[in-house]
Amino acid sequence: MKSLLLGALLALSLPAFAADPAADKAIQDAVANPARTADDRTRDGRDKPAEVLAFAGVKPGMTVADVFSAGGYYTELLAGVVGPTGKVLAIDNLGYATFSKDERKVRYAEGRLKNVDRRLIEASWFDVGQHTVDIAFLVMAFHDTYWVDEKSGWAAINNDGFIESLRRMLKPGGRLVIVDHNAPAGTGREQAQKVHRLNEDFVKKTLAAHGFVYEKSYDGLRSKNDQYDKYVYDEAVKGKTDRYVLMFKVK
Numbered sequence: 057m058k059s060l061l062l063g064a065l066l067a068l069s070l071p072a073f074a075a076d077p078a079a080d081k082a083i084q085d086a087v088a089n090p091a092r093t094a095d096d097r098t099r100d101g102r103d104k105p106a107e108v109l110a111f112a113g114v115k116p117g118m119t120v121a122d123v124f125s126a127g128g129y130y131t132e133l134l135a136g137v138v139g140p141t142g143k144v145l146a147i148d149n150l151g152y153a154t155f156s157k158d159e160r161k162v163r164y165a166e167g168r169l170k171n172v173d174r175r176l177i178e179a180s181w182f183d184v185g186q187h188t189v190d191i192a193f194l195v196m197a198f199h200d201t202y203w204v205d206e207k208s209g210w211a212a213i214n215n216d217g218f219i220e221s222l223r224r225m226l227k228p229g230g231r232l233v234i235v236d237h238n239a240p241a242g243t244g245r246e247q248a249q250k251v252h253r254l255n256e257d258f259v260k261k262t263l264a265a266h267g268f269v270y271e272k273s274y275d276g277l278r279s280k281n282d283q284y285d286k287y288v289y290d291e292a293v294k295g296k297t298d299r300y301v302l303m304f305k306v307k
Contacts, residue, residue: 079115079137086136093162096129102295104276105133111274111301112233114138118190121145121225124152124179124197127159128169134193135169144172145189149179151210152197180214182221189225195235196299198259202248215245219266226306232268234259235277238298240284252288256300268304277301 087106100106114120116139122131125146134144153160153176163169175184179201201213222232239253247253260270282298 076115079113080110082116082137082139083109083114086133089136091168092132096132099129103129105130107276108233108235108274108301109133109137112191112193112231112303114191117141119143119145119188121147121184121189121192123147123192123194123222124149124200126152126156126197128156128163128172130193130195131172132163132169135172138171140171142171144169145184146172146174147177147182147184148175149177149213151208152200154209179218179221181217184225186224187227187230190227190230192222192226192230192232193235194222194232196237198234198236199248199252199254202245202254203252204249215262216266219263219268223266223268223306228306230306231271232263232304232306234263234302234304235299237288238282238284238300251284251286253284253297256302259300259302263304267307269307271303271305273303274301 083106086109087100114134114137116137118138119142120134120138122128122134122144125131125148128146131144131146138144148156164172164174175182177184200210201215201218204210204212226232236256236259237251237253239247239251239255239258241255241257243255244258245254247255264270277299279296279298281296283293284298286293288294288297
C-alpha cells in the first residue's frame with residue numbers, strides 16, 4: 057500500500073513533459089523501488105530525480121550514459137527506467153572511481169544492477185562506442201573537468217577532448233543533460249577551481265563550440281538564495297545551491 061501511495065504521489069509531481077505513459081510509469085517505479093537506500097531517498101527531496109528524468113525523456117529500452125557516475129545515485133535510477141531491454145553505461149575516470157569506492161561497493165554488491173555496464177576511462181579522450189547512446193547525463197560533474205588538485209590525484213583533463221568524446225558516443229539527435237552549480241554571470245572556467253561552479257551561459261557557449269545545440273532547461277532545482285561566491289560545500293549553501301538543468305542536442 058505504501059509503494060502504491062508513493063507511486064501515485066510521484067505521478068502527480070511529474071511535470072507536463074512526462075507525456076509517455078510507459079516512461080511515466082517506469083520513472084515512478086524506479087524512484088519508488090524499495091531496494092533503493094535510505095541515503096538515496098533522502099537525496100530525492102533535494103534533487104527531484106523523477107522530474108529530471110521526465111524532463112530528459114528517458115524511456116524503457118534506451119541506452120543511456122551516466123558520465124562520472126561516482127556512487128551511482130543516478131545510475132541506479134536510470135537502470136530502473138530503461139529496464140531489462142535497455143542499458144546504462146556508468147562511466148568514471150580513476151579519480152571518481154577512487155573517491156566513491158565505498159559507495160560503489162554497496163551499489164553493485166551481489167550482482168545488483170545487471171543492466172549497468174561499468175567503464176573506467178581516461179576522461180581527456182575516451183571511446184565507449186560511436187553513436188551508441190541515446191541520452192548522456194553529467195550531474196554535478198562538468199565543473200570537475202576544469203578542476204585540478206594534485207594532492208588528491210585529480211589530474212587536468214583536456215576539456216575539448218572530453219566534450220568531443222561525449223559528442224561521439226551520442227546517436228544522431230542524441231541528447232546531453234547537464235546539471236551543475238551556477239556561478240556569477242560573465243564568469244568562466246576559473247570558478248570551477250575556486251568554488252566548484254560553472255556559469256550556465258559559459259556552459260552553453262562551450263558546448264555550442266563543439267556542435268551541441270541548446271534545447272531547453274528545467275528550473276525545478278533553482279535557488280534564489282544561493283551565494284555564488286561561496287564554495288558549494290560551505291555550510292551556508294551546501295545542498296541549497298542554484299542548480300541549472302540544461303538539455304543539448306547533437307547537430
